[in-house]
Amino acid sequence: MHPAVSIILFTVLSGAGFGLLALLGTGAAGRPAGWAAFVPFALGLGLAGAGLVASAFHLGRPERALRAFTQWRTSWLSREAVLAAATFAVVVPNAAASVLLARPLPGLGWAGAVLAVATVGSTAMIYAQMRTVPRWRHWTTLAVFLAAAAAGGTLLAGLRWPALAALGLLGIALAAHWRAGDRPLGRAGQDAGTATGLGALGRVRPLSPAHTGGSYVLKEMVHVVGRRHARRLRLLAFLLAVVLPAALVAPGWGGWLAFAIAAPLHLGGMLAARWLFFAEAEHVVGLYYGRG
């Protein structure tokens, strides 16, 4: 799948932002009041909001984006839009009350936490529902998205032990996702023979492509560039997203400075991991083009 910068930024930044907002809502990071509450709420809302703005750049017709709020009964993308908006509608009053009136509203906080987690979950389900992309249609997709939000949120909130636990879960989820996804389409029993239905007659091989020029389907669904460096990039992503942040915030080190370094490192690692999430994903339509 084509690794679009807009979607990579959106999923990574919004994931961490909603993770932080969820923690603030539960009171896991205390219930800061007055100006002490400004930085965490601004960071959470800013990251989540920046991600949502980035996602609009992926649309062909962003001016019609409001229509995406209508089909929540069937569409995970629509559910994500509704839940993200609902999270903002609940978190913003709580943030305003915490900062301006120095009176946090735990009820709204908890509601915001549930909505923020549900938003991240629905983002993951957009990918996990895709039967056409075997690498995504797996429980590890949901696990990676939720663990990344927890890790990003706890690092941004400066919570040592929760951050270490979340980073551990993220490490397991990432490794499991890569391991499960490395079963290529061929070994899942799919090839040009099953895609064309001609496999019963003999060995099927693409002879000439349907077109010599480019096409949307090839560009979007049959992305091949960069898979060569996947192994090295996986190592880099794992070091940046999981290992280094965990080492930095482990006991015995400095306080807020360690988190101030660990959080951006983690987000950088997640950007690399999310790039791989798209670039390594094979769509079954590639079978018609001799790729899988």
Add this chain to the structure above:
Amino acid sequence: MTALPGRTEKSLGLVIDLDTCVGCQACAVSCKEWNSASGSHAPLADLDAYGAAPAGTFLNRVHSFEVTPPEGPAVVVHFPRSCLHCADAPCVTVCPTGASYKRAEDGIVLVDEAACIGCGLCAWACPYGARELDGAERVMKKCTLCVDRIYNDALPEADRVPACVKACPTGARHFGDLADPGSAVSRLVAARGGFDLMPEQGTRPVNKYLPPRPRGPSGQAPLEPLAAAAPGGFLGWLDRALDRL
């Protein structure tokens, strides 16, 4: 609404005969022509048409495959690929705006271009690569089963079929109601063993493909008997005379 209709009154669709398709691309060209010039919707884009990297929107693409049986010579099978108007169309349910829908009356899957935000999720959900985001309009394009031809009273009755069916010079494309077991297309599917593409995807496609018919006795190259026959008469004399030189 992007919920699928429980059942459709008709299931209009295509039956594509892989035995008779010659891969001439007439269906792809006539599809592009009708869907660019009919005026029912925005034309299908061509980008950089005369430049180094031309690309464009097509609703029908014709691949060619080589099939090598365990015994006997390989055969070439031309393979048109377009929207299959699935009963359980995954492209419809993922649409966040309601732009994608399946009609309850005839089962045709359509896109309301005025409501499409161009997110591309429906194209991801389609296993057949049948949807293409138009490079100029920035909305999703797909086969409409020529809904602006098949019900068009302004056209002579013989022309009220999809443009690809009308254009096919070998009669490899058939149009009809696949929900009616007595229809010509349903009888054709039953007689020739028509099959679904990628049944494991659970899409329940309406369109069916007819497999290539078995070719000749296996293990014998078709030109061998001709090559073995010794020519007689003048050609035989010439053949022997040249051999002696």
